[in-house]
Amino acid sequence: xxxxxxxxxxxxxxxxxxxxxxxxxxxxxxxxxxxxxxxxxxxxxxxxxxxxxxxxxxxxxxxxxxxxxxxxxxxxxxxxxxxxxxxxxxxxxxxxxxxxxxxxxxxxxxxxxxxxxxxxxxxxxxxxxxxxxxxxxxxxxxxxxxxxxxxxxxxxxxxxxxxxxxxxxxxxxxxxxxxxxxxxxxxxxxxxxxxxxxxxxxxxxxxxxxxxxxxxxxxxxxxxxxxxxxxxxxxxxxxxxxxxxxxxxxxxxxxxxxxxxxxxxxxxxxxxxxxxxxxxxxxxxxxxxxxxxxxxxxxxxxxxxxxxxxxxxxxxxxxxxxxxxxxxxxxxxxxxxxxxxxxxxxxxxxxxxxxxxxxxxxxxxxxxxxxxxxxxxxxxxxxxxxxxxxxxxxxxxxxxxxxxxxxx
Numbered sequence: 001x002x003x004x005x006x007x008x009x010x011x012x013x014x015x016x017x018x019x020x021x022x023x024x025x026x027x028x029x030x031x032x033x034x035x036x037x038x039x040x041x042x043x044x045x046x047x048x049x050x051x052x053x054x055x056x057x058x059x060x061x062x063x064x065x066x067x068x069x070x071x072x073x074x075x076x077x078x079x080x081x082x083x084x085x086x087x088x089x090x091x092x093x094x095x096x097x098x099x100x101x102x103x104x105x106x107x108x109x110x111x112x113x114x115x116x117x118x119x120x121x122x123x124x125x126x127x128x129x130x131x132x133x134x135x136x137x138x139x140x141x142x143x144x145x146x147x148x149x150x151x152x153x154x155x156x157x158x159x160x161x162x163x164x165x166x167x168x169x170x171x172x173x174x175x176x177x178x179x180x181x182x183x184x185x186x187x188x189x190x191x192x193x194x195x196x197x198x199x200x201x202x203x204x205x206x207x208x209x210x211x212x213x214x215x216x217x218x219x220x221x222x223x224x225x226x227x228x229x230x231x232x233x234x235x236x237x238x239x240x241x242x243x244x245x246x247x248x249x250x251x252x253x254x255x256x257x258x259x260x261x262x263x264x265x266x267x268x269x270x271x272x273x274x275x276x277x278x279x280x281x282x283x284x285x286x287x288x289x290x291x292x293x294x295x296x297x298x299x300x301x302x303x304x305x306x307x308x309x310x311x312x313x314x315x316x317x318x319x320x321x322x323x324x325x326x327x328x329x330x331x332x333x334x335x336x337x338x339x340x341x342x343x344x345x346x347x348x349x350x351x352x353x354x355x356x357x358x359x360x361x362x363x364x365x366x367x368x369x370x371x372x373x374x375x376x377x378x379x380x381x382x383x384x385x386x387x388x389x390x391x392x393x394x395x396x397x398x399x400x401x402x403x404x405x406x407x408x
């Protein structure tokens with residue numbers, strides 16, 4: 001029997017298994033140390049000017065970089081800052097106008113910020129798009145300060161052997177100036193050390209996180225947002241980065257259940273609007289707000305995350321949000337997701353690009369409600385005990401302090 005979860009929040013059994021371990025403010029010593037330094041956080045994108053107010057009103061999940069701003073007094077510099085910098089500095093604005101189309105926004109942000117850095121600063125970079133050019137430029141001018149910690153999304157780029165070789169050489173040059181690389185998967189740590197020559201002490205795995213306060217099944221239902229919920233049992237999938245929706249659609253097209261695909265992402269360059277494949281009647285593709293997604297998670301019978309083979313953590317944000325909303329998860333068995341999902345404990349894994357195996361697993365989870373509920377409970381516990389935003393901000397803060405103290 002296919003289960004359909006009513007929109008009324010967690011059951012008593014589920015509440016009994018929600019032993020929360022939430023830190024409102026990170027460690028006082030970390031906070032004091034970073035406030036005495038000047039922490040600069042570089043973001044390769046535009047943070048909407050209203051985002052801070054929206055998170056304060058609990059309309060959207062909190063962002064790690066804005067939590068660093070709140071807790072550590074960090075200066076968060078994004079592409080909006082770059083635009084203002086270009087306008088305030090005419091000479092730099094002209095250079096940026098000439099080079100931006102060649103080097104890209106992220107590289108120009110790195111170069112602009114490098115003109116303002118000084119001893120005593122510490123820099124946290126959200127991706128290699130900014131971190132590598134910043135580090136490479138620092139090496140070229142032989143600047144040893146400030147320390148740089150970089151979050152890495154993908155260690156190897158390039159569609160041809162020549163491009164990959166060029167990027168690898170560029171990475172090796174820049175990485176010598178980076179104090180610590182934070183990887184989203186253990187597979188990336190292994191690759192950096194074994195193939196790219198990064199010393200083991202300079203690369204570490206820090207898992208993704210989510211806002212377990214925003215994505216919480218105990219949050220009251222918003223009836224306006226809940227209007228997007230189908231009035232029939234459904235499974236939910238979401239995201240764009242390296243998603244394999246063709247395989248998922250093939251798996252469910254003959255199944256007696258609705259599939260909702262939330263094909264949206266603020267960061268991904270991938271696009272899926274349903275026009276790439278012929279959609280069966282039981283498949284809906286649309287975009288939803290964060291609060292609408294919370295209601296969709298709440299009532300979904302199952303969350304399915306089909307990902308193409310990769311060692312990146314693609315799909316992890318959706319999985320964390322699903323876990324946080326106490327929903328069972330089925331996902332592709334990729335090297336990246338190996339760092340997160342324990343098969344039969346916090347989720348079920350299937351081979352990538354195998355519609356038959358995916359169909360069988362979806363049917364198995366949907367027709368075993370007690371096992372499904374236990375997966376949901378285990379996933380929720382994993383988030384509230386470890387993979388929440390407070391813990392992430394504190395871990396990153398401790399790494400920043402560690403690097404600062406080593407540099408003194």
